[in-house]
Amino acid sequence: MHDDQVDVTGETVATLIREQFPRWSGKAVRRQSSTGTVNAIFRVGRDLAARFPLRAADPAEALAVLEEEARASAELAQVSRFPVPEPVALGKPGAGYPMPWSVQTWLPGTVASDADPSGSDAFAEDLAAFVAGLREAGTRGRLFGGTGRGGVLTDHDDWVGTCFEESEGLLDVERLRGLWSRFRELPRTSADVMSHGDLIPGNVLVTGDRLSGVLDTGGFGPADPALDLVGAWHLLEAGPREVFRRTLGCDGLEWERGKAWAFQQAMGVVWYYVESNPAMSGMGRRTLNRILAATP
Template sequence: MHENQLSLGRSDALRLLRGVFPSIDEDQVAAVESTGTVNYLYRVGVRYAARFPMQSQDPARIRATLVAEHAAMREFATISTLPCPLPVVIGEPDEGYPLPWSVQTWIEGGIATPHSVASWRAFVEDLTTLIVSLRAADTRGRTFSGDGRGGELTAHDEWIAYCLQLSDGLLPVDRLRRAWSSLSSRQRDPH
């Protein structure tokens, strides 16, 4: 998948995890099927999940990213209206895997799809309550201007147009196009 992708099998994950959880049984560690392209994900018993970066990078940079993620997880937990993962530990690299990695609590659940949500009304109410809570949170002057996930909406115009084209017949595409246009035009000219 990635040019500089690291290999990490279940036995490697188990070896690394035993550095944090010395008495963990082999059958308590299981790969999680995921479409993710950034981390290998393993369940650790019923309470935890471990994330191992897929791409070889500077270990100090990875550690700094994990420290920042753990701080963000703790802060998010203080304002979230829904259960959310909490940081547990940043694991150490070893001779078989060269990068720091992380463990957090596992929240049982599934990906929301048109067929998996038991009550769309409850789902929308929960999501709305969470968004309202997030929008009310004190950012302490922090801003985000990254790319990829988040950042400038206008940088995603082409991708959104493509996704909406593929979603015709599944979603209210005309309404979503108008909403996207309104949101991205506000970002172009915030006044």
């Protein structure tokens, strides 16, 4: 999926576990099929998951990222109303794999990209309850300090412009440019809240038609309250989307800003993953179609 991608095999993972965590050396190692774009995931036994960054990075810098993700995941686990993975250990480079890696608890369930809950009002209520629980945690004075989604919409003008250029022939770019020209001007009026930051189908677990867990919690932190509203557009059809909005109590401006963040994310994944990860690219197209259908 990436030019600088680092491949990792089950044999490598088994060797790393045997050498660094011998207490788990008897557990079966199985690679998990995933549309994820950041980590390769291996199930270790029945209750653990090992996560290996896919993109090459300086080992010291990568370790700092994993340590911060572990802190964020542990904090989110304390406030979530639904099961989330908890950090267990950090591994070191070895066996031909050049970067640190992480181990966390395994959660049962089916990812929402496979078990589509988009038509479920009950799932929409669950998703709203998850977001509400994070917001209630409080930022403890922390502010958004990143460069990704969750800060200022206009900071993403250059990236969205690149996406428009790369999407010629794939999408109705002229119409989409018109949407962004409106979205980028939506004012921010609310203080930061605690946010998951990436509520896409591949990060959400479903059992039946209910939310049973949320993955990829290492980005938990303060951000625009509208950021977690992307889940409404990535995960829900129109009826359940309104249930989500009503349950969470979103006003009109916040709702539109959530649409804007979903638009920014979807524009990026459609062209970038069109050949290397068609499922992710398809998610972006679906989200954009939902946004277009809901925007006069």
